[in-house]
Amino acid sequence: MPRILLLGLCLLLAACGRGPDSNTLRTDLEQRLQQTLGADSLRIVEFRRQGSATDARAPAGSERRVVYFDATLELLQDRDFARWDVPGIASLVSLLGAGPRGLSGIESGGNQAGDRLRVHGSLIYQASADGWQLATPQGFSPTTVAQPVSAADTQREQLISAISTALHLSPEGTGPAERKIIDEEMARGLNSIEGRIARSHHGYALASGPESGQYSRFAEALAKLAAEHRILIRPLLTEGGKTNLDMLREGSSSLALSQSDVAWQAFNGTAPFAERGAYSGLRVLANLYPEPVQVLVRADGPQDIRQLRGKRINLGLPGSASRDTALAVLAAHDLQVADLAAASSLDLQAALTALRDGRIDGLIQVIGLPADAIRAASEDLHLRLLPLQPEAIQRLLQSRPGSLPFSIAAGSYPQQPEAVSTLAVSSLLLGDASLASKEVEALVRLLFEPNLGWLQLGSVQGAQISAQQALHSYGLPLHDGVAAAFEKP
Numbered sequence: 001m002p003r004i005l006l007l008g009l010c011l012l013l014a015a016c017g018r019g020p021d022s023n024t025l026r027t028d029l030e031q032r033l034q035q036t037l038g039a040d041s042l043r044i045v046e047f048r049r050q051g052s053a054t055d056a057r058a059p060a061g062s063e064r065r066v067v068y069f070d071a072t073l074e075l076l077q078d079r080d081f082a083r084w085d086v087p088g089i090a091s092l093v094s095l096l097g098a099g100p101r102g103l104s105g106i107e108s109g110g111n112q113a114g115d116r117l118r119v120h121g122s123l124i125y126q127a128s129a130d131g132w133q134l135a136t137p138q139g140f141s142p143t144t145v146a147q148p149v150s151a152a153d154t155q156r157e158q159l160i161s162a163i164s165t166a167l168h169l170s171p172e173g174t175g176p177a178e179r180k181i182i183d184e185e186m187a188r189g190l191n192s193i194e195g196r197i198a199r200s201h202h203g204y205a206l207a208s209g210p211e212s213g214q215y216s217r218f219a220e221a222l223a224k225l226a227a228e229h230r231i232l233i234r235p236l237l238t239e240g241g242k243t244n245l246d247m248l249r250e251g252s253s254s255l256a257l258s259q260s261d262v263a264w265q266a267f268n269g270t271a272p273f274a275e276r277g278a279y280s281g282l283r284v285l286a287n288l289y290p291e292p293v294q295v296l297v298r299a300d301g302p303q304d305i306r307q308l309r310g311k312r313i314n315l316g317l318p319g320s321a322s323r324d325t326a327l328a329v330l331a332a333h334d335l336q337v338a339d340l341a342a343a344s345s346l347d348l349q350a351a352l353t354a355l356r357d358g359r360i361d362g363l364i365q366v367i368g369l370p371a372d373a374i375r376a377a378s379e380d381l382h383l384r385l386l387p388l389q390p391e392a393i394q395r396l397l398q399s400r401p402g403s404l405p406f407s408i409a410a411g412s413y414p415q416q417p418e419a420v421s422t423l424a425v426s427s428l429l430l431g432d433a434s435l436a437s438k439e440v441e442a443l444v445r446l447l448f449e450p451n452l453g454w455l456q457l458g459s460v461q462g463a464q465i466s467a468q469q470a471l472h473s474y475g476l477p478l479h480d481g482v483a484a485a486f487e488k489p
Helices: 002-017 022-037 089-096 161-166 176-202 214-227 241-250 260-268 321-332 348-356 372-377 390-399 437-447 480-485
Strands: 042-054 064-075 116-128 131-137 204-207 233-236 255-259 282-298 312-314 342-344 362-366 383-386 403-408 420-432
Touching: 022 042, 022 064, 022 089, 022 116, 042 116, 204 214, 204 241, 214 233, 214 255, 214 437, 241 255, 241 260, 241 282, 241 321, 241 420, 255 260, 255 282, 255 321, 260 282, 260 321, 260 420, 282 321, 282 348, 282 403, 282 437, 282 480, 312 348, 321 362, 321 390, 321 420, 348 362, 348 372, 383 420, 390 403, 390 420, 420 437, 437 480
Parallel strands: 204 233, 204 255, 312 342, 312 362
Antiparallel strands: 042 064, 064 116, 116 131, 255 420, 282 362, 282 383, 282 420, 403 420
């Protein structure tokens, strides 16, 4: 009998050492779901604890366990997780501690009551005198993105000399004005043909963003989906949205991702594009997903954006659309770069490392939700999102067409119990007017096919694409081929 008691005690102690039991884990998860999505949103119908591991990133002197689980969730009411105005896919992925591939069952166009979601997730617990306390969901590792492709690989299309000669032919009896019209229309048609032939062999070069960014992750997922439909998309790693627009205009890319506010500037030839003038050929293929302004500090840091005065703040990479917006956000709060103790130009991952190490005091980043780098950083330190002041938001809406008021839903990041008011722009898929309408129609149809596996390909942002938002172009012209993509077959 003593041996049995001793064995039972050992097993009990071993179980405690592995973190909370299954019932505790399930109860904590239910509470998180209800707090973020509402009490009548969904319920857990199946749950299984799948072991645990020591959290190697735990602060010195503390004990933390990463506890893994599999669960099946049933929706109790219809819900479109791609909606921008309520807690959606970003909040769900974060609070479950699931990587994009760890969640299945999300339907393009919305889910219905009774649908089931399957989750492989994880939560982090910290040991305390009162037992194991839920600390945060676990972050997920970024998906590996494509290696850089040189923009020089995408050569400008050239008309062959014979066709160039043919452009000067015109029907007998027509005058100069008629010949000019014929020449222009033939040139347009022949350019389209040549472009389509070239792209059928070489594909569409898509200017995306830095390797650690959401643009490059989205572009890689899109390229994989396109390949299944025999469409070749070649993601190019770049400095960001402003550079992408320059590449598109120069013809070194066929497609580009950029923010709606900066795209508006390029089309109208204002702000950083004033010297080059208006890019009248810029066209919107689709409005993709929201990119909110995220002002991030340590939990013990500034409480208000205006308190960034005299602080060391990272504004993002030169050439990025995010940096341009960050400068505007400062100005709307009556702050200039000269008012900061230092203004660094790091990419997001490097900036978060600098924030952790105390080398900067905060950062401003425009990026889709949830930014996996921010979410992973939340495991190492307690971070806080600062809201934008209401009057500053109004100034920005008036001064930066392509912007919209936005609320970062509660639970979008670990340890974010409340919604945060901010400004957002949209990620746009852009092309040039010279793209053939049939090409654009095929590309846009691909984006909005039902049941695309965005999450399985590692892009939470792709899962936020909504047909209801697709045609909202912020005053920018849609390409002629877009309308046909949304017509019924």
